[in-house]
Amino acid sequence: MALFRITGGRPLHGSVAASGSKNAALPMMAASILADGPVRLQGVPRLADVETLSLVLRDLGMEVGWTPDDALSLETVDATPIRARYDLVRRMRASFCVLGPLLARRGRAVVSLPGGCNIGHRPVDLHLKGLAAMGARLRLRHGYIVGRARRLIGTRIELSGRHGPTVTGTANVLSAAVLARGTTTIIGAAMEPEIVDLGNMLNAMGGRISGLGTATIRIAGVQRLNGTIYRVIPDRIEAATLLAAAAITRGSATVTGVVPDHLAVVLDMFRRAGFQLEVGDDWVSITANGPPRPVSITAAPYPGAASDLQAQWTALMSLARGRSTVRDRVFANRFLHVAELNRLGAQIQRRRSTAVVTGVRSLAGAAVTASDLRASAALVLAGLAARGRTTVRCVHHLDRGYEGLDHKLTRLGGQIERIGDGEQWLASSPLRG
Numbered sequence: 001m002a003l004f005r006i007t008g009g010r011p012l013h014g015s016v017a018a019s020g021s022k023n024a025a026l027p028m029m030a031a032s033i034l035a036d037g038p039v040r041l042q043g044v045p046r047l048a049d050v051e052t053l054s055l056v057l058r059d060l061g062m063e064v065g066w067t068p069d070d071a072l073s074l075e076t077v078d079a080t081p082i083r084a085r086y087d088l089v090r091r092m093r094a095s096f097c098v099l100g101p102l103l104a105r106r107g108r109a110v111v112s113l114p115g116g117c118n119i120g121h122r123p124v125d126l127h128l129k130g131l132a133a134m135g136a137r138l139r140l141r142h143g144y145i146v147g148r149a150r151r152l153i154g155t156r157i158e159l160s161g162r163h164g165p166t167v168t169g170t171a172n173v174l175s176a177a178v179l180a181r182g183t184t185t186i187i188g189a190a191m192e193p194e195i196v197d198l199g200n201m202l203n204a205m206g207g208r209i210s211g212l213g214t215a216t217i218r219i220a221g222v223q224r225l226n227g228t229i230y231r232v233i234p235d236r237i238e239a240a241t242l243l244a245a246a247a248i249t250r251g252s253a254t255v256t257g258v259v260p261d262h263l264a265v266v267l268d269m270f271r272r273a274g275f276q277l278e279v280g281d282d283w284v285s286i287t288a289n290g291p292p293r294p295v296s297i298t299a300a301p302y303p304g305a306a307s308d309l310q311a312q313w314t315a316l317m318s319l320a321r322g323r324s325t326v327r328d329r330v331f332a333n334r335f336l337h338v339a340e341l342n343r344l345g346a347q348i349q350r351r352r353s354t355a356v357v358t359g360v361r362s363l364a365g366a367a368v369t370a371s372d373l374r375a376s377a378a379l380v381l382a383g384l385a386a387r388g389r390t391t392v393r394c395v396h397h398l399d400r401g402y403e404g405l406d407h408k409l410t411r412l413g414g415q416i417e418r419i420g421d422g423e424q425w426l427a428s429s430p431l432r433g
């Protein structure tokens with residue numbers, strides 16, 4: 001298992017580019033099942049999760065590979081396979097997003113239920129409810145959802161659950177509805193930029209979708225979809241993580257190639273915490289002149305503060321002058337980073353779905369273990385700020401969703417050494433090219 005050895009306490013400085021968005025790219029890859037013709041996605045980050053979904057899609061009769069100009073090319077060569085296996089879906093839940101496209105395009109699907117997850121209970125009932133409302137017959141057999149649909153039928157679907165809208169659930173239902181007969185209206189749809197991006201890609205393929213970015217999406221079904229060439233939006237979570245790295249080390253950094261609108265809420269959080277920001281057309285700079293002011297947040301569906309940033313924000317607030325709270329309304333149990341941050345000297349108490357953070361003057365290096373993607377990022381940030389040496393174990397979690405984060409942070413002056421077989425998946429990648 002790979003680990004990072006971080007020598008902390010150095011302010012980061014410089015400029016670094018954001019990668020393409022993981023959470024936009026994954027449902028788009030799944031949606032390429034719908035196309036009659038090749039799909040080329042530009043700006044897809046080279047990540048373990050992209051590899052995993054590529055393997056799922058290959059099992060499903062698709063040719064998937066990097067083009068010489070760095071796009072990910074996806075094309076159906078055999079439309080008969082319909083099975084997404086457990087060992088892959090378990091590894092990466094977004095694989096479940098093949099269910100809607102398979103039902104819509106191939107009329108049948110056998111897709112493993114994803115199972116447990118380190119960030120808490122993550123059911124897929126809303127995905128299933130939405131697809132069933134369009135006429136898919138779904139049943140659970142030996143851990144797999146077995147589905148059939150002659151042609152899906154457009155209808156009105158309320159997709160919001162107890163915790164609010166579902167991002168990948170919206171992606172699944174939206175991707176299925178584009179080929180349905182008649183019009184589908186999704187009420188309580190996710191409004192995340194990644195869903196807007198998926199909708200834009202489906203429209204580029206010939207879909208007729210309106211209302212993207214609002215809670216009500218209307219999809220007028222079409223008979224067929226073309227292939228397309230489409231550029232994925234920049235990763236707003238990665239960009240904010242990089243800004244937080246500069247902030248926590250009391251440095252300054254510019255992150256380029258971003259869509260500042262997608263970062264509006266987090267930029268406001270940084271401002272309230274006392275950091276200086278400059279915002280250009282496609283870049284953001286942050287400068288820290290001291291420790292942050294405490295800023296409490298509640299992670300909520302977009303346009304709320306992203307749950308995918310609450311761990312990193314908790315790390316930042318651990319060095320604030322005063323007390324703050326970080327609550328997660330999306331995933332009430334996404335707090336495995338708290339005990340690890342406390343090993344570095346943070347003072348954080350978990351109370352149900354809230355971390356109560358009492359700022360300390362400094363953190364001190366220690367050995368910590370990452371439990372999931374964003375928790376890993378939080379530990380890396382804390383390690384960069386901590387005095388002395390921090391080792392972060394299990395950074396394979398980080399490799400699932402950040403493209404070369406260690407390289408980017410090193411470019412900004414961070415001292416991070418990767419030890420072990422960390423990027424072996426990249427070296428042995430079937431997509432290498």
Ligand code: EPU
Nearest residue numbers: 023094121122123124125126127161163166167168330373
């Ligand atoms: N939920 C249900 N039923 C469902 C689906 C979701 O009750 O059928 C609940 C979930 O348990 C949760 C809430 O609804 O309480 C929202 O979950 P959502 O479905 O929106 O999450 P997701 O689609 O599984 C995506 C991202 C996550 C991100 C969440 C929230 C992708 C591939 N994943 O997950 O990203 O945290 O939305 O924004 O887009 C990450 O990148 O680290 C990550 C975990």
